[in-house]
Amino acid sequence: MSSPSDESGKKLGMWLFLYTEIILFGGLFVLYAVYFARYTSDFIEGGKELNRLFGVANTIILLISSFSVAASITAIQKKEKKRAMAGIVAALLCGLVFLVNKFFEWSHKIDLGIFPNSEKLLDGPPGQNIFFGLYFVITGLHGIHIILGMTLLFISLVYVQRNRTNHERFALLENSGLYWHLVDLIWIFIFPLFYLVI
Amino acid sequence: MEVVNSFFVTPSSSRLKGIWSWLLTTDHKRIGLMYLYSILFWFLLAVLLGGFIRLELMFPGETFISPEVYNSLFTLHGVIMIFLFIIPALPAVFGNFFLPIQIGTDDVFFPKLNLLSWYLYMAGGIIAVISLFSDGFPDTGWTFYVPFSISTNTNVSTAVFAAFVLGMASMLTGLNFITTIHRMRKKNMGWMQIPLFTWSLYATSWVQLLATPVVSITLLLVMIERYIGVGLFDPAKGGDPILYQHLFWMYSHPAVYIMILPGMGVISEIIPVFSRKSIFGYKAIVASSMAIAVAGSLVWAHHMYTSGMSDTAVFVFSLLTFVVAIPSAIKVFSWVATLYKGSIQMAPPLFLSLCFIYLFSVGGLTGLVLGAAGTDIYVHDTHFVVAHFHFTMFGGTGFAFFAALYYWWPKMFGRMYDFKKAYIGAILLTGGFMFHYVPMFILGLQGMPRRYFDYLPQYAKGNFFAGFGAAFMIIGIFLLVINLLLTLRKPMDASSDPWGGTTLEWQTPSPPPLHNFVKEPVVLDYPYDFTGVVKKYAKNTKGE
Numbered sequence: 001m002s003s004p005s006d007e008s009g010k011k012l013g014m015w016l017f018l019y020t021e022i023i024l025f026g027g028l029f030v031l032y033a034v035y036f037a038r039y040t041s042d043f044i045e046g047g048k049e050l051n052r053l054f055g056v057a058n059t060i061i062l063l064i065s066s067f068s069v070a071a072s073i074t075a076i077q078k079k080e081k082k083r084a085m086a087g088i089v090a091a092l093l094c095g096l097v098f099l100v101n102k103f104f105e106w107s108h109k110i111d112l113g114i115f116p117n118s119e120k121l122l123d124g125p126p127g128q129n130i131f132f133g134l135y136f137v138i139t140g141l142h143g144i145h146i147i148l149g150m151t152l153l154f155i156s157l158v159y160v161q162r163n164r165t166n167h168e169r170f171a172l173l174e175n176s177g178l179y180w181h182l183v184d185l186i187w188i189f190i191f192p193l194f195y196l197v198i
Numbered sequence: 199m200e201v202v203n204s205f206f207v208t209p210s211s212s213r214l215k216g217i218w219s220w221l222l223t224t225d226h227k228r229i230g231l232m233y234l235y236s237i238l239f240w241f242l243l244a245v246l247l248g249g250f251i252r253l254e255l256m257f258p259g260e261t262f263i264s265p266e267v268y269n270s271l272f273t274l275h276g277v278i279m280i281f282l283f284i285i286p287a288l289p290a291v292f293g294n295f296f297l298p299i300q301i302g303t304d305d306v307f308f309p310k311l312n313l314l315s316w317y318l319y320m321a322g323g324i325i326a327v328i329s330l331f332s333d334g335f336p337d338t339g340w341t342f343y344v345p346f347s348i349s350t351n352t353n354v355s356t357a358v359f360a361a362f363v364l365g366m367a368s369m370l371t372g373l374n375f376i377t378t379i380h381r382m383r384k385k386n387m388g389w390m391q392i393p394l395f396t397w398s399l400y401a402t403s404w405v406q407l408l409a410t411p412v413v414s415i416t417l418l419l420v421m422i423e424r425y426i427g428v429g430l431f432d433p434a435k436g437g438d439p440i441l442y443q444h445l446f447w448m449y450s451h452p453a454v455y456i457m458i459l460p461g462m463g464v465i466s467e468i469i470p471v472f473s474r475k476s477i478f479g480y481k482a483i484v485a486s487s488m489a490i491a492v493a494g495s496l497v498w499a500h501h502m503y504t505s506g507m508s509d510t511a512v513f514v515f516s517l518l519t520f521v522v523a524i525p526s527a528i529k530v531f532s533w534v535a536t537l538y539k540g541s542i543q544m545a546p547p548l549f550l551s552l553c554f555i556y557l558f559s560v561g562g563l564t565g566l567v568l569g570a571a572g573t574d575i576y577v578h579d580t581h582f583v584v585a586h587f588h589f590t591m592f593g594g595t596g597f598a599f600f601a602a603l604y605y606w607w608p609k610m611f612g613r614m615y616d617f618k619k620a621y622i623g624a625i626l627l628t629g630g631f632m633f634h635y636v637p638m639f640i641l642g643l644q645g646m647p648r649r650y651f652d653y654l655p656q657y658a659k660g661n662f663f664a665g666f667g668a669a670f671m672i673i674g675i676f677l678l679v680i681n682l683l684l685t686l687r688k689p690m691d692a693s694s695d696p697w698g699g700t701t702l703e704w705q706t707p708s709p710p711p712l713h714n715f716v717k718e719p720v721v722l723d724y725p726y727d728f729t730g731v732v733k734k735y736a737k738n739t740k741g742e
Contacts, residue, residue: 009307009381016373016407023411027445031430034441117427126436133428133435137419 007171014175018182021145025186028138032193035130042127047197049114050135054105055195058098059187065094066184069153069177079167081160088157088173091180095150102143106136135194142186149183152176202716204612204690204709210309224309225712229316230295231610236320237287238679244278247271249672252634254651256665258658265651269337270352272649274330276340277357281364282323284591285453287599288460289371289406290319293399295610297375299703300393302384302721304713307377315370322364329356339649341450344431344442348423355424358417365410365417368456372406375399387721393701394483394725398463401487405452405459408495413449416442440505447498455494457591458558459487461598462529465551468605469533471699472548473540474735476726479532486525493522503571504578512571519569526562530555541732545697546620547605550597553628557593561586564639579649582642585635593631600624600678605697607682612690612708619681627674633667698731 036043072087113120114132121129156173159165165173209215210225220228251271254261263271294312298305306312329335333353338346342361347354379400383392392400419442422428429435431442462483470477477483499507499515507515533555542548564586568574577583608614637660642648646657653661695704703710705719 006307006381009377012380013308013311013373013377016376020369020373020407020411023408024415027412027415027448030445031441034438035436038438039436117429122429122435129429130436133430133437137422137428137430141418 007169007174010171010175011178014178018178021182022186025138025141025189028134028141029189029193032134032138035127035134039125039127039130042125043131044197046128046131046135047194049109050195051105051108052195054101055191058101059191061094061098061101062184062187065091065098066181068094069180073170073174073177076160076165076170076173077167081163081166084160084173085157088153088160092150092153092157095146095153099143099146102139106139138190139194142183142190145183145186149176149180152179202707202711204707205712206709208712210712222313224305224313226294226298226305226309226312227610227710227714229312230291230293232316233286233290233294233319236323237283237291240278240282240323241287242675242679244275244283245672245675247275247278249668251275252665252668255653255661257662258655259652266334266337268651269649270330270335273336273339273357277326277361279591280340280453281361282319282326284457284595285364285368286319286371287595288464288602289368289375289399289402289456290315292395292464292602292606293371293375293460296606296703297378297396297399298382299706299710299714300396300701301379301382301387302702302715302719303378303382304715306374307381308374311370311374315367315374318363318367318370322360322362322367325356325360325363329353329360332356341446342417342420343446344420344423344439347420348431355421358420362414362417365414368406369410369414372403372410375403376407379403384719384721390481390484391721391723391725394466394477394480395460395463395701397484398459398466398487401491402456402459405456405491405494408491409449409452409456412445413453416445416449419445440502443502443505444499447501451498451501452491452495454587454590455490457595459490461554461595462487462526464598464602464605465533465554466529467699467701468547468551468601469536470540470726470728471605471697472543472545472551473537474543474698474728474732475536475540476724476728477532478535478538479528480724480726482528483532486528489525490522493518493525497522497569500569500574503574516569516571520566523562523566523569530559530562543698545604546615546617546624547601547697549621549624550601550604553624554594554597554601557589557597557628557631561589561591561593564589577642579647580642581638581646581648584648585638585642588635588638593635597627600627603678603682606703607685608692608696609703609708609710611685612692613685613688614692614696615681615685619677623674623677623681625674626670626677630667630670630672630674634664634671635667637661637664637667698728698735700726700728700731 068087068090072084072091075081075083075087109115109132115121116133116136121132153176156165156176159172205225205227209219210223210228211219214222220232223229250263251268254263254268254271294306333351336342336347336350336352336354336357338350338352338354342354342358347358379392379396419430423431429437431437431439433439466477466483497515497518499511500519503512564582568577568583568586604615604620641657641660641664644657644660646653646660690709692708694707696708697704700722702719702721706715
């Protein structure tokens with residue numbers, strides 16, 4: 001069997017996987033780039049409709065959560081189980097707050113009649129339809145990734161609690177952390193592309 | 199060599215019994231064989247579907263199926279052949295089985311992930327079948343082009359989801375292989391001592407990782423468009439259908455290198471063994487594999503010369519397409535140079551490899567006709583294209599698949615097959631192949647479009663002949679498969695090295711034991727050094 005202690009091999013596998021995730025979102029960012037070139041003014045108009053306050057808040061929340069995951073990985077290496085668990089719980093809470101914010105943002109937009117295939121968008125300029133179409137598709141897919149990341153963190157939490165993840169074997173926690181950082185990183189790109197269009 | 203139980207006898211987890219010792223195994227060899235059985239099933243099914251298409255086209259007008267069924271048939275043929283056969287065939291079957299053995303280790307790095315990939319593969323296949331029996335199989339062709347794929351009433355969503363799941367299986371396999379090659383090689387095996395089949399899998403795996411996510415997101419978008427109707431590809435809503443084609447080919451062109459690279463790896467293994475001569479240009483073959491992986495990712499838009507692009511873009515993509523032909527040609531010349539002045543031992547694997555070189559060269563050269571924008575305008579979407587990609591995909595990867603089966607069958611199952619039937623099957627297959635696809639080149643140049651149910655009277659003769667070729671080809675395929683299956687009734691009596699190979703898989707008994715090696719394998723300084731093999735065989739002819 002493969003030597004179970006090859007932690008850096010497991011990390012290599014995780015990095016390769018993260019790479020595929022980047023390309024997955026990359027396809028959508030290609031679409032964004034092409035349509036932005038075509039409908040620049042519509043994209044700027046669309047960006048003004050989004051609530052920057054929510055965007056900034058969510059960015060800060062995700063940055064804090066990334067910090068607490070990183071802190072929990074350092075804690076587990078220093079055999080501080082309680083702190084490690086606290087870090088993961090904090091990250092999970094941040095993820096939850098992010099999703100709640102997103103829920104309010106989406107429902108506000110839907111109340112205004114802005115959602116895919118809505119009459120308001122179809123009757124308006126085509127560039128705005130594309131802008132909000134991309135907004136819902138990209139933030140939706142990102143939201144799914146937040147949920148996946150939270151699931152991974154939760155599993156890591158259970159493993160830490162049962163001492164199956166400890167200062168010698170923490171690849172699961174570290175890989176979940178890497179995944180969480182990636183989800184955070186993708187948001188760092190989404191935020192300026194939608195909320196801060198020029 | 200002491201007698202040890204093969205992996206057929208020893209389950210990978212000793213708790214597992216009977217069928218569970220296969221379905222829950224983490225042994226890369228058992229997983230490889232499970233892939234083999236399922237892939238063979240899909241392949242033979244899609245061969246028969248292709249046969250029906252040809253039978254229908256033998257005579258003008260409706261012969262025995264309706265136009266709707268015909269559309270579903272070529273879609274199904276394409277989807278099964280691409281996603282369920284050619285892409286996984288060599289990496290999933292032979293890669294799984296031989297990659298760990300060739301680098302002298304006992305399994306892949308993530309054995310459980312490997313099993314998961316198999317389940318994803320099976321799930322993808324089953325979802326594809328479900329789409330067939332629910333609302334009628336999609337009639338879009340395997341490319342799922344918008345806007346038709348979004349507006350048609352057939353069950354495109356399910357078929358697209360099947361392709362998405364299969365893409366995940368392929369991605370995870372690639373991830374597993376890269377990690378395995380990096381972390382689990384025998385300590386004294388440097389990068390320039392890795393066998394060429396493993397090298398080709400390494401290049402393939404990178405393409406799988408690079409390209410597959412793009413098609414995943416594209417297929418997801420097709421589903422989103424069908425269910426929600428965002429309009430990202432709909433001109434009425436501000437979208438652009440051409441962008442779909444770009445995204446689709448950004449994966450699907452590199453995917454043709456996922457299909458062919460492992461095939462080239464197989465041929466690079468077989469040619470030196472049966473020439474008793476070290477491979478010509480080992481480093482050039484390695485470098486050209488990586489060059490194909492890189493350059494092949496940059497040529498996708500040559501599928502779209504007629505879709506609407508700037509002249510500059512057409513020029514650049516045409517140039518890049520010609521560039522990507524160079525590394526492929528390097529390989530072909532290296533194989534031929536290996537044969538030159540070798541002491542050639544003819545055997546079915548070599549015979550199939552020689553057919554591969556010929557057919558693949560024809561396929562590659564006609565590819566340049568299509569890669570040059572000027573000529574492509576005339577033959578775009580004609581039977582010329584169909585003939586071209588069957589020469590590369592089937593004449594290339596398909597023949598490499600059979601060559602690999604015939605090369606490694608004694609190692610995998612411990613039984614030697616009948617040479618005579620193998621030769622007859624291979625000759626029928628190759629002869630039928632030529633009869634089948636050469637008329638299509640001519641039909642294409644005369645202007646017969648692909649995917650059409652009916653045709654003008656002047657195309658009747660070519661289509662009629664092609665039908666006969668198809669019949670010979672199908673008989674040849676079944677003969678080749680049945681010949682192998684017949685050996686399963688015989689006792690396991692193949693020696694550990696029936697061909698005189700130098701790579702590590704020939705240093706272990708046939709079939710290999712659970713942990714692959716009985717004693718530590720010896721890594722040669724140069725993986726294709728045949729001096730030892732030549733000495734051994736020289737002794738045998740003197741009767742020692």
